[in-house]
Amino acid sequence: MTARSRFNIGMIGTGFIARAHANAFHQVARFFETPLELSTRVVCGRNRDRVEAFRRQWGWEEAATEWESIVARPDIQIVDIAVPNALHKPIALAAAAAGKMVFCEKPLGLTLEEAKQMAEAVRGLPNLVWFNYRRVPAVRFARQLIEEDRIGQVFHYRAHYFNQSGTDPAKGQTWRYRRAQAGSGAMGDLLSHSLDTAVYLNGPIHELSAMTHTFIPGREVDDAVTAMARFSNGSLGSFEASRFGVGRRNGNGFEMYGSKGSLHFDFEDMNRLWFFDATEAPELEGARNLLVTGPNHPYSANFWKPGHPLGFEHTFIATVADFLDALAKNEAFHPNFEDALSTEHLLNAIESSAASGQWISLA
Amino acid sequence: MTARSRFNIGMIGTGFIARAHANAFHQVARFFETPLELSTRVVCGRNRDRVEAFRRQWGWEEAATEWESIVARPDIQIVDIAVPNALHKPIALAAAAAGKMVFCEKPLGLTLEEAKQMAEAVRGLPNLVWFNYRRVPAVRFARQLIEEDRIGQVFHYRAHYFNQSGTDPAKGQTWRYRRAQAGSGAMGDLLSHSLDTAVYLNGPIHELSAMTHTFIPGREVDDAVTAMARFSNGSLGSFEASRFGVGRRNGNGFEMYGSKGSLHFDFEDMNRLWFFDATEAPELEGARNLLVTGPNHPYSANFWKPGHPLGFEHTFIATVADFLDALAKNEAFHPNFEDALSTEHLLNAIESSAASGQWISLA
């Protein structure tokens, strides 16, 4: 592959998350020495006025209203799926059938079965799933500390993801609260992120038990989900995700406790990682407030200077940068459809466990 | 009961927690207008030198080495049990048989069966169990806010209790790690506190599922325990207690999320309660850092001035003060043996669930 090939993107979706994607496509080459170029060729949305406005504001060459019309276009190399969950599968399958690289929002499909089909379809094609939180610099630095054995044997991995979106009755009418559109509620929306990060940092989960709950009568999907788990590395896991975490806006975080140290993170403070080094003299032990903006932190050479906070969007920019880098090196990018399928296996097990009250093995 | 009657205490135990009790017996009348007086008559410990040293340092009139010799003494009105769990039952039963008021450290007994016998034995006698965290001013203020309906419908109650005591191999040889002496590990030691506080703040639990784990091979008791629960008020519960929470010294806390507000607390910051008022205008909503040292906070008129932190020992002093107040008013004191028996029911259900992998109903 010659350096600086150009890939044209066709993106389906014009909502909040599509903005984050579009921004990343533009910004990646500002901050990274990307080996490949991206062009924002065509954006697609059902409403003509809205997609046209999006096109103008976010610098796309064309606007379209039928996704079927663009996924197979010969001038498109990347199809990016940024629409409600129910459309992930048909678009991904069509794009894959046309040999496109496929980027897809999380969760992968409405069901495990869909996810399997999707992962099968893209096999052999470069692909990406937007579990963007893996590329929060603090999260990636957590991974680095784990790889450097600074946490040691892990005893506990605890994840939480709380927002308060579910308490607003008005939101109950959006697609996120309809089973046919969303597949699930807090599970797919929030917990899927927690699970992806957990596996990224702490490896596979081999058994779990869960409960789900819907606080609003008549609502079709889960408002909250809690799970206990055992990881393959012998650590215990606990997970809780809820749209009824009143007072939390985007409280996506984790704690890890290990023999050599511990880590704490919450996305509302996304530039910080708390690191406790248990190898210090006891009187000098204390969780360190690491401002993960450099020097020597992940992506810190790309963005601003130490002490200059990054925001939500940088996680998307870094995702695209790493994808392009992997592509140029002909390496697999993660998280991809296979990774997301693993998450779907976990979500499926959680749903089963919540229904049956039984522990589920993922062996 | 005439005002300022005097009660003589016989305390069994000379360890860390016995110091906290002894201190409370002395200090209560400094800070509270107690309606009744206490005398530290006799302290009992197996080792003569040690109990004599304790007697001198903590101002007891006599020292004894056989608990059997003092629990029935006519000049003793209160028997306080501050010894390893295995001795709780025999002492409590003997003291109750002699008609004494009984104070007992937590957890109540080694087993649910023991706890039942103990609760039965003290029926009709004033009694107390040292779940001291209920009387952290911030915890009591949390309860007040809940009673004033400032949290509204509760969605989530989350408890954690982490310390790192279990990672020290040397500690593995103490009584706390032997089943015959302790009954359980993190469950009785830590989780029992979390459960008592949870029920105090959020009411009864009606079903739960749990897992336990022992990280050190050969250790007889649980090092960690995790549970999911449903409370009778419809809220979801999650509990995690561990002696492998590396970096935490006494991380006993909770989070509550409700329709009108939320609360966060951790004992390592015992003078603070975080209160989020969800009835504020959205742009002014934020968790408030309440320094619960007055004015108008629980016990703040008794201790120092606003902004002057309290410590661990004040929870014991307030416990004794409230006991004496209840006694003078001929009212039931809480938490008592019945309350602690409820906690034992929960611990028993947790142990059963951890063994069977099934949800357990507490109906």
Next chain:
Amino acid sequence: MTARSRFNIGMIGTGFIARAHANAFHQVARFFETPLELSTRVVCGRNRDRVEAFRRQWGWEEAATEWESIVARPDIQIVDIAVPNALHKPIALAAAAAGKMVFCEKPLGLTLEEAKQMAEAVRGLPNLVWFNYRRVPAVRFARQLIEEDRIGQVFHYRAHYFNQSGTDPAKGQTWRYRRAQAGSGAMGDLLSHSLDTAVYLNGPIHELSAMTHTFIPGREVDDAVTAMARFSNGSLGSFEASRFGVGRRNGNGFEMYGSKGSLHFDFEDMNRLWFFDATEAPELEGARNLLVTGPNHPYSANFWKPGHPLGFEHTFIATVADFLDALAKNEAFHPNFEDALSTEHLLNAIESSAASGQWISLA
């Protein structure tokens, strides 16, 4: 002025801060419905390779190496100065003489005299000085709370700006440590920001006393500066800025204490504002942790969703957006050269006071 006129920018500078400007010029129309369009026409830097690389990476149409060649070009409407302080004056004067709109990095000039000439030169031309911290959403929200009289009579305004840049001997060789290039050290680099924000939030300062210090022998500029001040509104001010604030990366913050409330802010936590409402019942008073990412917060409708943190660069984007909005409405933009001149008066007074040991009146 017709809507969506297009303005071409000529930017002088290719360093760190020029990247932040370039980014803002591109991003402003993504996030704001700007009434006017900007084009990144030409970027200028001394080193041909470097400026060409910058041009490519940051999407400028042309690269130039002589600022003199571009400030008067008829196709340029805005000249943006992002170079070391010593060049601010000559470029600004040349650009103003050519009738351009002028954007200038802070501090305005090397000396008060230079600043006066510059402010005089741009009179009548739209102009801007990059005191970007005014447009941190949390800072702007602080101003809003003050305007809504939620702080009441101000008693204290305390500013700090600490980084640790000065302790690195290598940095001592850069232009920021040479008097001829920088004019001053921590004063112009850091304290100028603190002063601009202070006046923005708390109004004019009418007298002050200061000290400066250089820790490294032979260094030409101040490493640290401290000042006491009295504001016209009767409040007391304290200011401290230092390049020897070991452990701080970009600790630019303030505290305000007033009769109705108080505020705390630090840029290392740029998405948070701590607000204490003194009109609450005493037992419910506590500093609120406001995550200033919406809803209803400044710029929150423009950027992402509530709970999705913003970063350093958003302050520049919002600055440009507000400039364009003011321009379209034919209103004055702040902070402009006049505002920056006021800051230079304060810096000058601080330097005089530090030299004489006397209080200086700014009446």
Next chain:
Amino acid sequence: MTARSRFNIGMIGTGFIARAHANAFHQVARFFETPLELSTRVVCGRNRDRVEAFRRQWGWEEAATEWESIVARPDIQIVDIAVPNALHKPIALAAAAAGKMVFCEKPLGLTLEEAKQMAEAVRGLPNLVWFNYRRVPAVRFARQLIEEDRIGQVFHYRAHYFNQSGTDPAKGQTWRYRRAQAGSGAMGDLLSHSLDTAVYLNGPIHELSAMTHTFIPGREVDDAVTAMARFSNGSLGSFEASRFGVGRRNGNGFEMYGSKGSLHFDFEDMNRLWFFDATEAPELEGARNLLVTGPNHPYSANFWKPGHPLGFEHTFIATVADFLDALAKNEAFHPNFEDALSTEHLLNAIESSAASGQWISLA
């Protein structure tokens, strides 16, 4: 001096601070192996009912209403002065004339002149001034870190002491707001503590400049004071103390920035010390949240266990313990009248500087 000699205390005062003293006299032998015993022989207060109530509640053998009647009693070895500032001098001089050991509340005298007389009077007699904050375990541990050269060359020492006591008009009528009773306002009440701690941690101050302010018309004393200083070790100092720090209850803290590390402390979080180790790899540098409750922390072997917070009163207990220890070893105790006289020199210089607007040298 034989071990376990007994000293009888005569304490003058029955207010808030007298309670803290009385408590310390009782508690010291519980927590420390004191070489000498204390007896709470007689407490003295003007109001007979009040002093009698205090006697009963705090366990003094006798109550008296005239201080003159007790300071020279042969059965009293220690006279403890816990009354408004105006009485410090007459009582101290009388007690010293009678050869007593003298304990005195801060600030020492109403004026520098008084303080000189007092320091002169007690020369040769064991004496103590209740600058209790030196014995906050976190403060003492800070001193230890400094002595171990973990902070390196100090660049900045910053102190603040904010409460909101002054905004309450009712308090304006108490002795603390009358010059004849208090000598000064925030200066003697708050800043004296900041200065004592500063000198304890960072050594002598050799020059300073200050301002004071009274926000309430007609009030006789300063409500707030700010000072800039230069320490003998070459570091810069800044001090601010105010009774108008709305939202702060007892915000007595400091920051130190040095070449090897930095420290942050605030008494509202008295069990914590933030320590930044600048010798770490840059990516692992971050302020550590040290919970200074052991192991290996000052006084941690005396009080409770690690993770069990201490409170306000423990600073007084530790003060008495250290005094008795020094006495038994025939060593000088600090802070004593000489140390407090040094603080009075600083307060006097601050007052002069505030009046004249000039820097004052303390050479």
